[in-house]
Amino acid sequence: MEAMYSSSSSYDGLPDTVKPVHYSLSLFDLAIGHPWTYRGRVKVELHIKTPVKAITVNTRELVVHTAQVISDGSSYNATDIKYEVDKQHCTFEFDHVLPVTADQTSSLHLTYEGTMNNHMAGFYRSTYDAPKEAGSDHSDDSGDGDGDDTEERVMLSTQFQPSDARRAFPCFDEPNLKSTFDFEIEIPDDLTALSNMTECSTIRQSHNFGHKVVKFQRSPLMSTYLLAWAVGDFEFIERRMVQQSGKTLSIRLYTTQGLSARGAFAIDVAQRAVEYYSRIFGVEYPLPKLDLLAVHEVSDDAMENWGLLTFQTTALLFDEKLSDPSNRNHIAYIVAHELAHQWFGNLVTMDWWDELWLNEGFATWAGWYAVDRLFPEWKVWTQFAAESMEEAFQLDSLRASHPVQVPVPNGLDVDSIFDSISYLKGAALIRMLASFVGAENFLRGVSAYLVKHSYSNTKGADLWRALSSASSKDVLAFISPWIESIGFPAISVHAMESGKLALRQQRFICTGNPRPQEDTVTWSLLVGRNQSVMDRKEAVIVASRGPCILNTDQGAFYRTRFDHSTLQQNIARLDELSAEERIGLVSDTAAMAAAGFDGSDTSTVLALFQACSNETECHVWTAILSALDRIQSVFSSDPRVKAALDGFAIKLVSTALDTRRWDDQYDPANYLSGAMEAMLYSTAGLAGREDIVDESMRWFSDFIGGNETAVRPSLRQAVLEIAIKHGNSQAFHALQTAYEDIESDDIQEDVLEALGQVQTAQDTQDLLSWALDGGIDTSDLVDLVESLARNDVDIVQETMWSCIQEQWNTVIARIGGSNAAMEPFVRLSLSGLKSSKYVGEITEFFKPRDTTGYKRGLAVAVETIRANAAYRERDMDSVRQWLSEHGHMDA
16 A cells, blocks of 8 residues: 555646636525525636636536636637536636736636535535424324424535535635635525625515525635535524624524524633634634534534534534533534634645645644643543544554555545544644644744735645744654654563663554564654653663653654563553553553564453553543453454453453442533443443343333433443343334434434444344435434444444445445545444455455545455454464453353
């Protein structure tokens, strides 16, 4: 996979003969109902840089009816309109040469027709259930109480990142072709329209009774992927804040009718985050308003459209009665992440997609940085170490990974790098870089960068220069190996008789030690409490008197492999390590065993788990139980090993669970306490601890009987999962049926997670057939396969693969129009397989199919299967032996 990457990037974009500067876009004749069409007019003011007889724009699934250029008083009508469907290009050809207009603008006038699709991309529709209005034609007036009191409604919204503005209007759809935008849309009188900017006029239509044209103020200079609009039956809550300049900023949170009150937490976070970012970045939020909109079907958690941020409902709305308190953590981070983009990504934008990581990595880091300041009690950097860094490590340990700064020759391939490398590894590198230059210097450099490059496009080198200037350090030399190379290093630590430590860095690969040609990079590593830089392959340092920890507070992006004596020394002094360092010790030791790195094996990991049984930090338990889940998943093919690992898991968590049962001390304001209880409860229950299973089945019965509050929200998902795993097919079908009648999005999410714990081939097949046939929203299909992928039963994974092959046409029909959904669906639905025999089947199945948009995800899945198969074959005997020697199974 590595040969496909080069150190420099070029891209196959639009011809550079013209440059857009302003769009005037008008949409009208929206058919809100079949066939879901609309018409549009767009006028693009542009500079013609060289004499041309053709102009090429981006379009997808649009029909352009007319094209005309007006230049210097002359009019030129296109004589031919040609489409290159594969390139998503539309070319207008003219009989005459269009004159150069370098010092003035020409204008391209287009009329076209499009469709409001249901693919969560471009200009699209999403459906939701809403209470019926009294007296409506569909209301149930029989009085028997059996009628459905909801009806299906539709809202319209956009999702243009990375390359889907072209699905909504013909445009020059590349991030470095920034323009200003005037936008207007004709909609029914009883609906509301939103866009990036403030509404400036509403005109009732005399020629189209019952409709109005809503026009918005001109936008600032921005990329096409940041343009946005929405239409629906909306309501809002509002906050108004006075900025440092004295200007008043309106912050509104919009939802469909009846939901806005649930936005109180999110809008409070939004206001505080805007105030915080304005202060630390030294630049005020630049638009006159800020809207946050809950959308019922989205392909990801949220999108940073400038001035009109869109969110999945559960990433924005919190129900005080029904939401898990931990959702506050998720909402706060997502809101803070998208708001960080208003500066880093929107105000200043990467020049091309090869530096996507700067947008997403920075926003991820800034999101956690802000949440840490707003909610210090949440310990989010400990959470980051346990969750985000570990997810990035897992992907980046594959040969199918990619450099953080990855060449993207074709913008159509960019969906595949919206992944854990760009977001999470990117954030980890930003965090490490901030430590290298110092926090104050880092923020000072970022502020200078934003001021200098406002409303323009940049390359990474622009940021490195700003940070170097602020810190007097060579940032480029430090960061280059990290962003230009695939993977990351592991430091091997060997104790010497002299009391010193021998260190050696090499690339870490999840299938074992790297081949020589794979280990040519030398990274600059921050080592030890004093954060000294190790910039060579090998070094010798003096051992400290305390525990031996190189990656202080897990602040740098590398793993550590300790020799036996040093590891035992650290285990004996766990209480002297920070929570982040205990996470690193657990995660790194487990990863070394899974890879067989330098002879590491799983018996060492199980022994480390035993030493951690008295752990008190929630996020450290996240790391422990995540690593244990991997071991259970890989080795549970042997029924005796599975039973022994279940017994081990019960014993591991029971001390912490039984000494801190939260029934009488549950505090919903302290989400970490509830989250820790839920993790321990889930582990014990899924492993079969009888009292937990019995209790869960009682609560499950009450829940199925219609009592949605039978179990408190923080435990709901755990209880439902335990009931599905230890119940029978009747329990599965009962919960599946209940899903269809649940109105709460939060509860529906928990139910989908629980349904992933099915235990039989037939139930798995029934579940997937129901889901693909429309039983769940398109936007939830990825969540369902993700929950199934976490199931440790081999037959479930095998059945999922069989079902996907049999129903591939249905998969394509449901999500094939959205690369953002297709890539994780394919990757997650295959990654749980643990036999290398499936690699051949997968290769043959996808060979004749167009894998554009999910090719990288497919490669990740195949390599993950190989890694799991190799791990199972290599360590099964070692696991059996350790479990037998420690009394968890008979010899």
